[in-house]
Amino acid sequence: MKRSEVNAIMRDADAFLREHKFRLPPFAYWKTGDWGAKGGEVREIVDRQLGWDITDFGSSDFERVGLFLFTLRNGTLENLRAGRGKLYAEKIMVVGVGQVTPLHFHWDKTEDIINRGGGKLAMQLYNATEDEGLADTDVVVSMDGVLRTLEAGGTVMLNPGESITLPPCGYHKFWGVESRVLVGEVSMVNNDNTDNRFYEPVGRFPQIEEDEAPLYLLVNDYGRHYRPGG
Numbered sequence: 001m002k003r004s005e006v007n008a009i010m011r012d013a014d015a016f017l018r019e020h021k022f023r024l025p026p027f028a029y030w031k032t033g034d035w036g037a038k039g040g041e042v043r044e045i046v047d048r049q050l051g052w053d054i055t056d057f058g059s060s061d062f063e064r065v066g067l068f069l070f071t072l073r074n075g076t077l078e079n080l081r082a083g084r085g086k087l088y089a090e091k092i093m094v095v096g097v098g099q100v101t102p103l104h105f106h107w108d109k110t111e112d113i114i115n116r117g118g119g120k121l122a123m124q125l126y127n128a129t130e131d132e133g134l135a136d137t138d139v140v141v142s143m144d145g146v147l148r149t150l151e152a153g154g155t156v157m158l159n160p161g162e163s164i165t166l167p168p169c170g171y172h173k174f175w176g177v178e179s180r181v182l183v184g185e186v187s188m189v190n191n192d193n194t195d196n197r198f199y200e201p202v203g204r205f206p207q208i209e210e211d212e213a214p215l216y217l218l219v220n221d222y223g224r225h226y227r228p229g230g
């Protein structure tokens, strides 16, 4: 993706979040130069990959296959192993009409996906087979505390206020319907480097072509600009 495209998506998503009275934390608006001056006190943000996360999943067509995410909080693997501390994560996402997040599951993470306003969120579901294929078995899901049974590959529609719990190894694919959707994610500790199994191979973090200066850093930019003590 070009940096100019990433910057435009950031501006646009930030305006959409504000329209919906959803505000990002202060570090969202730190500039590249601010990051260069930060020390060890901000390590939690970097180590846990909090912040702006924009991906076209390698499609080169963000509007059709892509996702805007901002990770607001996240725990660590050590927390998980110890069974205490920050065992949870939260993201905010923006999903466009017909903008697909490809079919995937998480080996470890259980996540609730929440429609926080705007249009409807469509979600297609499959169970995974032992060898990570698509099972033809019925899918049983909890939606706001109510169990529903769907045929393999069935689609549920989340209206504003509705949510769904996705257990580990449950394939899901989603997209917006009627109008852009503000989507929340509340989950167990999140590791996007190791815990995404896409049914068809995709790129999770895009290569950025630097055609202008970054508006704000993406989580995958921290390595180049944050050098505590350096």
Ligand SMILES: [Fe+2]
Binding pocket: 104, 105, 106, 111, 172
């Ligand atoms: Fe997911």
